[in-house]
Amino acid sequence: MTSPYDIEEIFPDDAAEPVRLPRRQAGSSPQGLTVTLLADYTLRDRARLPSAAIVALLTEAGVSQAGARTAISRLARRGVLEGHRQGRRSSYRLTPAAAGFLAVGGSAIVAPAEPWDGRWTVLAFSLPRGQAARRRGLRAQLRWMGFAPLYDGLWVSPRALAGRAVDRLAPFGPAITVFRGRYAGPEPGRSPLDAWDTAALARRYESFIANWRPVLPRVHAGQIAGPEAVRARTEVMDTYRRLPVLDPGLPSRLLPPGWLREPARALFAEIYDGLAARAEEHVRAVAAAHSDDPVPGIGAHTVAELAAGLPAPAAAGEVSAPPAGAGRSSGPGPGRAPR
Structure with missing residues (x-):
């Protein structure tokens, strides 16, 4: 990670x-x-x-x-x-x-x-290795929007995506999927908060x-x-x-x-x-x-x-x-x- x-x-x-x-x-x-x-x-x-x-x-x-x-x-x-x-x-x-x-x-x-309403925004993405520049651009955009990587292609944020933020992700099209829900933890696996040091x-x-x-x-x-x-x-x-x-x-x-x-x-x-x-x-x-x-x-x-x-x-x-x-x-x- x-x-x-x-x-x-x-x-x-x-x-x-x-x-x-x-x-x-x-x-x-x-x-x-x-x-x-x-x-x-x-x-x-x-x-x-x-x-x-x-x-x-x-x-x-x-x-x-x-x-x-x-x-x-x-x-x-x-x-x-x-x-x-x-x-x-x-x-x-x-x-x-x-x-x-x-x-x-x-x-x-x-x-x-x-x-905070107790829910997390979870964004999953998949970009081919041949699209390295596009991948870097998406990762930089997600960081700037307050997301952090829980796993390589799975990023989380405590905040909901506003319309303007959605506009920023539009250029990446079908490469991403967004969910919002509550963490079912504590076990197994990592907590969403673990994405931040x-x-x-x-x-x-x-x-x-x-x-x-x-x-x-x-x-x-x-x-x-x-x-x-x-x-x-x-x-x-x-x-x-x-x-x-x-x-x-x-x-x-x-x-x-x-x-x-x-x-x-x-x-x-x-x-x-x-x-x-x-x-x-x-x-x-x-x-x-x-x-x-x-x-x-x-x-x-x-x-x-x-x-x-x-x-x-x-x-x-x-x-x-x-x-x-x-x-x-x-x-x-x-x-x-x-x-």
């Missing part, structure tokens, strides 16, 4: 879809940071950011200029970003498909866990809280602004958004006492929302410095707004892909992350 705690990617990479978002790594990759950055400040209106501004913001986050330009180029080739050129200046924004994926993914990432997940919660709690007093005091505010807000989203994918609202009554899901979510919200205004101000300033005209549509959303569901508008003449996918339904993204 593959532990869901060993996730190599949250966003699909090799899926047979029009958009392939960057695979997750142990740290924050330039492509992952770029997606989180754009989702955090442009998702609502799919605002275009000057490419030079994106490079500048990524450079402030520790990415080299060459690495930033490469990340933008690769994301454009993968269908995550679409470019626009006016004169000598170029700009980029999220494609409708990427924005739709991130909007719903972000919503699920920050949504509080719903009450809860001990490792508890340590991840502890690490998140230990790393970010010391930052909170500075956030409350207004001592973080400019590049530091953008960097911290991007990093906290990029780090936190992995937790709800690993813990997709696992039933509290089945978990050890003192489970840190809610304390971690509260801490994330305080930092993410507390830095929103200062981070947005800096992103606007950097965008303006690299553009001949005003850059409309830049806006930092709050956790509550993200949970309520941000629209992902299509460009003129385009039809946005139905938002679907992440988390318990997700978003993230990261946004997210990602983010």
Whole structure:
């Protein structure tokens, strides 16, 4: 069995879809940071950011200029970003498909866990060995939707599949079958909860809280602004958004006492929302410095707004892909992350 705690990617990479978002790594990759950055400040209106501004913001986050330009180029080739050129200046924004994926993914990432009805969603799939890329895409999609592998081709989730999540699985067609019911255990065999490494997940919660709690007093005091505010807000989203994918609202009554899901979510919200205004101000300033005209549509959303569901508008003449996918339904993204 593959532990869901060993996730190599949250966003699909090799899926047979029009958009392939960057695979997750142990740290924050330039492509992952770029997606989180754009989702955090442009998702609502799919605002275009000057490419030079994106490079500048990524450079402030520790990415080299060459690495930033490469990340933008690769994301454009993968269908995550679409470019626009006016004169000598170029700009980029999220494609409708990427924005739709991130909007719903972000919503699920920050949504509080719903009450559990005691039933599990069980998804079985069978794909030929010759369809390795499609198989990887499905597995990545299922992880992003909060499923974990109980066995290789049998995945489970405590949450029911919403309509948008079903839409995300539609491309895989007859290769999957979904059931929902109660576990008949305890014997024989494995419990659905065994699909998650809860001990490792508890340590991840502890690490998140230990790393970010010391930052909170500075956030409350207004001592973080400019590049530091953008960097911290991007990093906290990029780090936190992995937790709800690993813990997709696992039933509290089945978990050890003192489970840190809610304390971690509260801490994330305080930092993410507390830095929103200062981070947005800096992103606007950097965008303006690299553009001949005003850059409309830049806006930092709050956790509550993200949970309520941000629209992902299509460009003129385009039809946005139905938002679907992440988390318990997700978003993230990261946004997210990602983010």
